Amino acid sequence: MLCLNKINKVFNAGTVDENRLFSDFSLTVNDGEFVAIVGSNGSGKTTLLNMICGTLIPDSGSITFGKTDILKLPEYKRARMIGRVLQSPQMGSCGSLTILENMALADNKNRPFNFAPAVNRQREDHYRSLLETCNMGLENRMGVLAGSLSGGQRQALALIIATMADIDLLILDEHTAALDPKSSETLMQITQRVVSEKKLTTLMVTHNLRFAVEYGSRLLMMHGGSAVMDISGEEKQRLAVEDILGKFNEISIECGN
Secondary structure: OEEEEEEEEEEOOOOOOOEEEEEEEEEEEOOOOEEEEEEOOOOOHHHHHHHHHOOOOOOEEEEEEOOEEHHHOOHHHHOOOEEEEOOOHHHOOOOOOEHHHHHHHHHOOOOOOOOOOOOOHHHHHHHHHHHHOOOOOHHHOOOOEHHHOOHHHHHHHHHHHHOOOOOOEEEEEOOOOOOOHHHHHHHHHHHHHHHHHHOOEEEEEOOOHHHHHHOOOEEEEEEOOEEEEEEEHHHHHOOOHHHHHHHHHHHHHHOOO
16 A cells, blocks of 8 residues: 655745645555546646655655655665656667667566676566567567667557566556557557556556546546545546546646646
């Protein structure tokens, strides 16, 4: 269970640009929940993810995951239990390494490298089976540089890489935003399958309201550092885009978007 309790975060404190984004913000995410997070620009979506991952530190409050107070952990130690896919396809893999080399590095997460070959050839069939599930032909291109892949292919690789190790929490920060509609749809289908098969607790920020409605078990709409809409269970299953569009447009206009 992920618990954020009475989180406060102020940017540019004491200046004319002071922005109190979070004020006593609390959120609980149950194990195995897939939470889609939407909201206007500046609503706190990405800041929320960054505080969970350790990229940003709240001014006060607590963040626990399971029985661990992760606020006491630096970002690199949180990464042992968290997988993350960012908006840019270039951020999730090393373009100058092959697909095989990228997967070998990810396969060794949380384990010492020592003086051993970087690529364990005995694991190639396992890597190939993971790539086959993407239905993009990547399993036949394992010797190709990741930098030569299309945006959709590279994001699919980033998602596979992020979830190869035994992680407990998956963070998706607008991971379809840089892709064309067809690639975005394909990546969401892969995402749903991976999350379901691995039973991962997942937080996904997206600007695509249809994705937020169709995917995941819970929908959270953020505005001004607060959750103005929180829908889950059967209500979420019955949800249509039209049900949240009015509220989304309202807060977007209020923010000048």
